[in-house]
Amino acid sequence: MKRTVVLAVFGLLAVVALLAGLKALQIRTLIKAGGAFAVPAETVSAAEVRQETWEGLLAAVGSVTAVQGVELRAELAGTVREIAFESGGTAAKGQVLVLLETSSEEAQLRSAEAQVELARLNLERARDLRAQGVTSQSDLDSRDAAFRQTMGEVDIVRAVIAKKTIRAPFAGRLGIRSVNLGQFVNPGDAIVSLHSLDPVYVDFSVPEQQLRQIERAMAVRVTTDAAPGRVFTGKVTALNPEVDAATRSIKVQATVVNGGGDLRPGMFARVQLVLPESKPLLVIPATAVLHAPYGDSVFVITDVRDEKSGVTAKQAQMTTVRLGETRGDFVAVTMGLQPGQTIATSGVFKLRNGSPVAVDNTLAPDAQSAPRPPNS
Numbered sequence: 001m002k003r004t005v006v007l008a009v010f011g012l013l014a015v016v017a018l019l020a021g022l023k024a025l026q027i028r029t030l031i032k033a034g035g036a037f038a039v040p041a042e043t044v045s046a047a048e049v050r051q052e053t054w055e056g057l058l059a060a061v062g063s064v065t066a067v068q069g070v071e072l073r074a075e076l077a078g079t080v081r082e083i084a085f086e087s088g089g090t091a092a093k094g095q096v097l098v099l100l101e102t103s104s105e106e107a108q109l110r111s112a113e114a115q116v117e118l119a120r121l122n123l124e125r126a127r128d129l130r131a132q133g134v135t136s137q138s139d140l141d142s143r144d145a146a147f148r149q150t151m152g153e154v155d156i157v158r159a160v161i162a163k164k165t166i167r168a169p170f171a172g173r174l175g176i177r178s179v180n181l182g183q184f185v186n187p188g189d190a191i192v193s194l195h196s197l198d199p200v201y202v203d204f205s206v207p208e209q210q211l212r213q214i215e216r217a218m219a220v221r222v223t224t225d226a227a228p229g230r231v232f233t234g235k236v237t238a239l240n241p242e243v244d245a246a247t248r249s250i251k252v253q254a255t256v257v258n259g260g261g262d263l264r265p266g267m268f269a270r271v272q273l274v275l276p277e278s279k280p281l282l283v284i285p286a287t288a289v290l291h292a293p294y295g296d297s298v299f300v301i302t303d304v305r306d307e308k309s310g311v312t313a314k315q316a317q318m319t320t321v322r323l324g325e326t327r328g329d330f331v332a333v334t335m336g337l338q339p340g341q342t343i344a345t346s347g348v349f350k351l352r353n354g355s356p357v358a359v360d361n362t363l364a365p366d367a368q369s370a371p372r373p374p375n376s
Helices: 002-036 103-132 137-163 208-213
Strands: 042-048 050-073 078-083 096-100 165-167 172-174 190-207 219-223 232-239 249-256 268-285 290-292 295-305 312-327 330-335 342-346 357-359
Touching (some): 042 295, 190 208, 190 232
Antiparallel strands (some): 042 342, 268 330
16 A cells, blocks of 8 residues: 555656656747847838038918008998999009999089189179279288188088099909998998009018028018919018017018919918028938937937847937928938938837838838928
8 A cells, every 4th residue: 555655656756857847848948949039120211311401491470461451431421322343353543433422512512613703703803993993902802812712612522522432542452342332321331442462561470589680682482372382482671670578579571472463461371581591401301200208319220240140230229319490301400410321211110229120112202302292
């Protein structure tokens, strides 16, 4: 009985030893495989850091305003007798737009003109009599004053008629009329808007730090969403003498050529001020930048040689950069890179510092300084 128990114990120990040996062999195999495991290379596209000379530009946003723009309103009360324009049309300077009813004023004018004629005849008789010494000088003065008074009454009636004849004060584009035939208008009621559209003003603001860079007659380029693909040119014509204390910016006005009338008052406009000097910059595709709360970074691709195997492979090293202005698909780098370095331009979100990479540019889109998407 004891012999059987001893044999059973030895058999159990042998099985345990065998299992432990097998498990130790498996662990050694896994450790060896782990030591020989190589992280697969991530496929990315790459580009070289280039040095380019960019035209000096200052960007701003603003609004289009008319060089001359007004809402024509009635000066006197009256009934609309005639409308001599079409909504949305053009008007020449001095063109009659609206006539108000003036029949009573015209009757008053004829009466006043008759009084003027009578006063003129009386004045001439008084002069003749005075020359003959029949009347006194005071009588002549009275006749002269009466004549001048009647002339003033005529001028008053004519002024009333003129104010009821609404004319275009300058040439421009008319808006939508706000009156109808037979409508009674009160003083101050809107008639129609009138704006001169060539040229136009573009008003925008720039930070006070850029004030020294802006001068009168500096060239500007204006673009707007309402006219995609078109660039309107002009010049800086005025700068406000004071800086806005709330925003620490200064208002600038540019005069822009608008021959086709595509720019309309109130439009949003993007403005670029062309600086007289150009500047050399390091330029990379904007897709190469990895944005993070702690700063912007890119992955520089370098060739690293494995000391054990002697094999050279490409590796990505994260580098912090400071960015400048952006133009199209490119962004300027002011610190962190050197000309000629190779950086990853796509797939950067899946890289880590020291990640092995494989470069494949076959599917990478070409970066452009002035991209024009086909559906824009």
